[in-house]
Amino acid sequence: MSRTLHIIGGGMAGSEAAWQAANAGIEVVLHEMRPNVGTFAHRTGDLAEMVCSNSFRSDDDEQNAVGLLHWEMRAAGGLIMEMADAHRLPAGGALAVDRDPFARAVTERLRAHPRVSVSHEEITELPAEGSWIIATGPLTSGNLAEAIRRETGAEQLAFFDAIAPIVHFDSVDLSRAWFQSRYDKGETEEERTAYLNCPMDRAQYEAFIDALLEAEKTEFHEGETAQYFDGCLPIEVMAERGRETLRHGPMKPVGLTNPHAPDVKPYAVVQLRRDNALGTLYNMVGFQTKMKYGAQKAVLTMIPGLEVARFARLGGIHRNTFINSPTLLDGAMRLRSRPNIRFAGQITGVEGYVESAAMGLLAGRLAAAELLGEPLAPPPPDTAMGALLNHITGGADAKTFQPMNVNFGLFPPIDARGGRRGRRERYKAYTDRAKAAFGEWLREAGQDAA
Structure with a gap:
């Protein structure tokens, strides 16, 4: 079995997936159609280009679920968070990013990685062989979207962004x-x-x-x-x-x-x-x-x-295209009908830069572990990444599935036996529990928290 991972899409999810898999020892080919094939929203051919807001939202890792997701990605050595921190702008309690230098820095780091190569052709069909991650995001090309629709047998789901x-x-x-x-x-x-x-x-x-x-x-x-x-x-x-x-x-x-x-x-x-x-x-x-x-x-x-x-x-x-993930994906983000293909990022029904990058991080690690013959269990659902993964792979009602930001409503409830908690105490309990669980997950995967 080839130890090469192919990733379609060089946005937040695809870039993070490539970084994680390459650092695990896997050869990665990152297929990004830009700049040869443009989109409505993108302006450059850089990887991880920010096309909407320049904010990663709250950076509070004790009282906010997205801030907790920031913490987990930093702990896992995430490239997107490292570059966001390096190009941070003042924004009160939010993590705002200088978008163009950020994207250039992500691009440079990936192009400089000895196990990553970047290819600029458009992929128009679902690959039958090899290990693949589709991380094409909200602007999936029409040809590939049609191929996904044919494979899944479902009407294309979309909203407008x-x-x-x-x-x-x-x-x-x-x-x-x-x-x-x-x-x-x-x-x-x-x-x-x-x-x-x-x-x-x-x-x-x-x-x-x-x-x-x-x-x-x-x-x-x-x-x-x-x-x-x-x-x-x-x-x-x-x-x-x-x-x-x-x-x-x-x-x-x-x-x-x-x-x-x-x-x-x-x-x-x-x-x-x-x-x-x-x-x-x-x-x-x-x-x-x-x-x-x-x-x-x-x-x-x-x-x-x-x-x-x-x-x-x-x-x-x-x-903005997304798939009905609770119906189509298994718990390891693989397409049930073609398990050689994983999906990651916004196309899975998570919303936001950070959530997309986090699903890319997981997809890259899960794919790398599989190629190395060292299967990796997903993080538990009381972590932010695990809660998001659980939501898109079965926690959400498939009939009413819509894109979702990370929030504490996706987490297993906190044990209330100690009496009714105020909101700040409850959120702190969620984040404390998540950090402990995520640290343990990293240790089981052979990595200490960064």
Whole structure:
């Protein structure tokens, strides 16, 4: 049996899978069709390119499930987390990343690895032989998606994912906007001022909602239906669900004080987060949109402070493909009908950069162990990785399966015999239990936590 692992897709999951398998002693061929074949959302041919937000979300590994996932990936020697830490930007308690240097660094590390080679052809059919991981993410090419559909016998499942605009910092009016992280969160002054805030009074908010609802939007092709992931809703869809929805979502005015008018509480606030190390670009937090480009400029420049904003990138919308993993995959992420093929990343129905990379980490380790003749048990479900894996391979109801971020609701409940716990105590108990279990899993796999 060949000890070569082939991985289709060089995003977060595919890059992490390649790193883990190569470090285990396996020869890896990473098949990434870009830049020869482009996609709607990607701009470069770099591996692990960030196409939506530049945030890995909360880095709190004691009170937040995604922060715990960060901890586990660092403990397992994950490349994605190592490069994210190396290219970190101030973002309060979140882990935001300077996206272009991050992707270049991941690409350089993988290309320099003696057991990794990168091939830039498009794979259009499911391979019959060899060990493979499909980690093509939300923008799986049409030909490969059709091959997967033919193999599984199921209709292709999809929702639509939206991208937020990015603004040139020097075009923001700082006489109206101000720097502040919500609730002044962060240990340093830089972190406490990591966000730009643009306030609205009630009349401005109502006019903005009217314009948003009336704006020309991207139309779907005939026969397509939009099943949006709730964690990445376009702002127009949120507005359609109720005029106050945005005020209770990305435009909530809490935890902020406008120094230009400290006695006036804003009715709504638009936040922008630094998108690169130079601080020349800021992305609009939670402002994914399906408005057409002309409408975006007209509507978004209604926001106080952005009246003359210049956009480095406008928002957009694209099809996001995922499989019904609880039906199609076994507990080791293998396709039941073709066990030589594993799936990893967003195509399995996990949502988010970190979750995708974590499933790539597992797929790479499981595939490498199998090729080496040293089978590896998956991490237990009381770890963050194990909870996600359990969710996509049987824990979720296949009939209603939708993409999911990691959250403590996926974990086995904490024993409550010691009395009712408060939320902070309960979350700390989840993370303490997970860290102990993940450390033991690494030791059984012959590795101490990094």
